[in-house]
Amino acid sequence: MTYGFETLAIHAGQEPDPRTGAVIPPIFQTSTYAQDAVGAPRLGYEYSRSGNPTRDSLQECLAALEGGQVGLAFASGLAAEDALLRTVCAPGDHVVIPDDAYGGTYRLFARVAQRWGLDFTPAKVSDPDAVRAAVVPGRTKIVWVETPTNPLLGIADLAALAAVAHNAGALLAVDNTFASPYLQQPIAFGADVVVHSTTKYIGGHSDVVGGALVTASTDLGEELRYHQNAMGAVNGPFDAWLTLRGIKTLGVRMDRHCDNAERIADYLSRHAKVAQVIYPGLPDHPGHEVAAKQMRRFGGMISFRAVGGAEHAVEICNRARLFVLAESLGGVESLIEHPGQMTHASVAGSPLEVPADLVRLSVGIETADDLLADLEQALG
Template identity: 80%
Template sequence: MTANEYGFDTLAIHAGQEPDPRTGAVVPPIYQTSTYAQDAVGAPRLGYEYSRSSNPTRDALQECLAAIEAGRRGLAFASGLAAEDTLLRTVCRPGDHVVIPNDAYGGTFRLFSKVAERWGLDWTAVPLDDLDAVRAAFRPGHTRLIWAETPTNPLLNIADIPALAGLAHEYDAMLAVDNTFASPYLQQPLALGADVVIHSTTKYIGGHSDVVGGALITADAGLGDELAFHQNAMGGVNGPFDAWLTLRGIKTLGVRMDRHCDNAERIAGYLSEHKAVAQVLYPGLESHPGHEIAAKQMSRFGGMVSFRAAGGPEKAVEICNRAKLFVLAESLGGVESLIEHPGQMTHLSAAGSALEVPADLVRLSVGIETVDDLLADLEQALG
């Protein structure tokens, strides 16, 4: 099944998930096995030998991921960072250079600064919404990747995917886009010129805060084959039950994202008029500097809202601690609403660096609860 044949929600429910041919089971089985009987030496059944290399449940997930991102190959991993690490070690070599956002996710920054740098990968952090700055950061012959997030975590900045793709390809580099915040339902970077899409499937794709996973989806089958080799060689795959949970989450991705967006739009509007809020960061607001680009490359603006507390860092922490319905927790993209202080939680690894986030910043992952209940909780938390 491909995006050319069917709509998004149909693909999410059916791609890679045909009824089991033996029993007729409508939901793909969980193949909870590590190894497979072979018919003869060197003759595995349907190519299955060992579940690190391939597993029918994971294969179903990977086919579905490729379909909903309109890609040629989908690969599933044990976490988003396992996917990121596999991508870097596949396409980069010691001495190569990568351009990253100057407000990248803290875990991504840690991967570059504390892990990849040690084996010889260099990187430069620039605002990706400034194409002149991106071009100036390029090192012809050495820059292998532009690594983009859009919207970014947690400042919700917007990068122009087609423009970055054009710039990367001009220098014979690749564009990798972390599409976690938008989800494939709201944005499809491969169709806009990106070479690889990255996901923490823990977030919106899984959608229920009950599984950790990651994914890579490629536009080119050859690159997909290279990544698949490294996926097996490095071994950072997810187990069959995790793959099954993620596949279950995908089935409702479209309807969940519609509610996430509905609620986030209401909350962003409410916060923008509250005296305890100094600034709201949400690309759906016309005041957002990336609003026009987001409107071109996203169907809607997502369920993540960040804001800066008018009372400074102490007030931001107080708001997080006072929230009740918004659960004080890291991660995002689940059906329940979460609140966090990025500076002391998800982005602590960037403290003291050029990527340090503002200390007065609060990040909301807006869930799918009754929006009036969420607004009431924010009202009491803001004081």
């Protein structure tokens, strides 16, 4: 039987405990497991780095939500990214990345992977021709995409980029953190692997750090599973349990995030002290039509450029009260930040440097009128 998204979020990988009947899967807070005999572990569990029932529940649920074959949970989104790179790539290989990628992703490539011998080229992922031109024949192993991108909310045509990547003999990896699997399922458009910071919308409550990979093929999934164990950057059972708890309400939360973001984007687009609003749900966004094709709705993230430049952008962030001045995103509470000095400081002076007048909002699920009132006083 085929189930809807919300049903999968509550039930996939989360059968009642067979021993006690507990409706919620237990937290298996253990490092090791008793074995029935030498070489005969019960249900295959030997050591919790290699396998843990709570983490397995989360991994099965993530795969179901993304429509993939294998789900793997990690200690952070960057740990998941690192495992993917070291599984697929070798020194001398090449990756195409977004020209406005998340600052932590850029730092991983520029400060860690490049020293290991991995080359990369930033490209405008909203332009398939630009991505095609960035591919290095025979060397490009991954076309790495965010859609929407962080923080400029660029939209990539996933089906078009899947064709570009596959024609080059490369994988298409899609960071789906901003959209969440509720709003977008990249595997359905040809992606080979989906990346998440589960810290964000999937966890949804700003109380747990984690990451995930979901693969379209079992073979790639098993290769990654080997590296997950060999490299060891797994999440603990309590973190897995918290993430599962957040997943259960992902659908209803995302609908509210989108409701509030649509109202705020409309308000900001008419405000005299806002020079530009960047939100895929606005008809004038250059990626609006593509987003409408491959997303259920347009998400809870908004960026805008302040009239008055960087000084005014910083003032807006400092004056906000209900919007908490903090990094990260995707929680039930609304956040505001200045990317140039916060989440994207690592790209300063690089081709990925973000505009100094940019403000990024993670719109929460509070009462929309209260959020609008806070922005009104913050804008001054």
